[in-house]
Amino acid sequence: MVSDVVSLIIFLRRSIGLIITPYATMRAISMEKGWKDTIWIGILAVFYFLITNSVRFWINGFLGAVGLFMGSVIFFSLLPAGGDKRERFMRMIKTWGYTLLPTLIWFYSTLIFYFIVPPPRTTSILGQSFSIFYIAFSGSLLVWKIILIYLSIRFSLRVHLYRVIYYFLIYLTLSIPLWILLYSLGVSRIPFV
Amino acid sequence: MRQNTSTLLKKHLREVNVVEPNDLGAPLLTYIYRRINIFFKTAPFIFVVPIALLGAAGLVYIFGILIIRLVSLLQYGF
Numbered sequence: 001m002v003s004d005v006v007s008l009i010i011f012l013r014r015s016i017g018l019i020i021t022p023y024a025t026m027r028a029i030s031m032e033k034g035w036k037d038t039i040w041i042g043i044l045a046v047f048y049f050l051i052t053n054s055v056r057f058w059i060n061g062f063l064g065a066v067g068l069f070m071g072s073v074i075f076f077s078l079l080p081a082g083g084d085k086r087e088r089f090m091r092m093i094k095t096w097g098y099t100l101l102p103t104l105i106w107f108y109s110t111l112i113f114y115f116i117v118p119p120p121r122t123t124s125i126l127g128q129s130f131s132i133f134y135i136a137f138s139g140s141l142l143v144w145k146i147i148l149i150y151l152s153i154r155f156s157l158r159v160h161l162y163r164v165i166y167y168f169l170i171y172l173t174l175s176i177p178l179w180i181l182l183y184s185l186g187v188s189r190i191p192f193v
Numbered sequence: 194m195r196q197n198t199s200t201l202l203k204k205h206l207r208e209v210n211v212v213e214p215n216d217l218g219a220p221l222l223t224y225i226y227r228r229i230n231i232f233f234k235t236a237p238f239i240f241v242v243p244i245a246l247l248g249a250a251g252l253v254y255i256f257g258i259l260i261i262r263l264v265s266l267l268q269y270g271f
Contacts (some may be wrong), residue, residue, distance in 0.1 A: 023234040027208055110268060119268035121261045128253055131264040135249035136242070138267065143241045147233050154212060161215045161226070190270040 007036035015101055022147055029098055030091045030155035038097040044104050045192075052111065064182050065192035071178075072096060072171070072193065079167055081157035088157055095152035102145040103192060106138065 014037060017025030049062035073096050077089040113134070121127045153164045179191040215230075217223045232240055253260045 019236075019238065021235050022237065024208075027211060031208060031211060110270065114268055120265040121268070123258060123261060127261060131261045132246070132249045132253050134264050134267070135252060135260060136245040139245040139249060140238065140241050143245070144237065147237060158212050160213070161217065190267070 003036065007034075008040060010034070011037040011040040014098065018098060018101060018148065019144075022144075022151060026095060026098070026148065026151035027155050030095050030152075032094070035090070035094055038094050041097045041100050041104070045100065048104065048107055048111070052107075060185075060187045061192065064187040068175075068178075068182075068191060068193050069096070069100070072175075075171060075174070076153060076157060076167065079157065081159050081163075083158065091156035092152070095156045099145065099148040099152050100193075102141040102148065106141050107192065109137070 014025055014029060017028075045065060046062065049065070052061060073089065073092045076096070077085055077092050081088060083091075117130055121131055149168065150164055153159065153167055154161075157163075157167070159167070175191075175193070179188075179193075182188050182191060215223070215226060217226055249260075
């Protein structure tokens, strides 16, 4: 129980740290031995899918998200980089887990907006204002997500900028067809990555 | 206290040296990269949010109904 509370506090501190000082916080996450705080991200994801399953009946959404997460972690761990594969895998699990923070915030807030300001949007002043806010909000989270992905690959694999870009492009080349497949199977409209 | 400070400093030094600094091959590129990187290392939202708001307003102004439809599409996307 005490260790659960401690891990929750560590998780909250790191989440705030990733907003204020993403570079130093992600570097610290990649070096720490403990992994319990990462479980809270999993709990938040499970809770999200429990809500959406009752709202939108996406039963396979959670399995799809777990598959994408594990697939991404294994893919990056197997790429040539510093340290052995097991070390890279453990670092990648922790850091890639934290890259799901912007995803979780976006999905939770979209769920809330769905009920507060239900779509479709209109061309009225209020509709346009909300559209500007929503695009800016999503764009900011996307930039944060890209920063966290860059730092996750950089500190987990201990590679340089060019190689981070190279690895990420390979990842996107393999992932985009998979996301389209998941969409066509009705698993998720927007991939939970 | 001295030992604590020393331990903290050692830990910090180890953290700082965990990855080699990025070298982009050309000194000018490395210099530009380091100048830009400063904004992403600490509190990136301070400049990301205003730029995103301006960009979003610009997109709505230029593309109008297309962006509003995109927002509707994204709202159904959760």
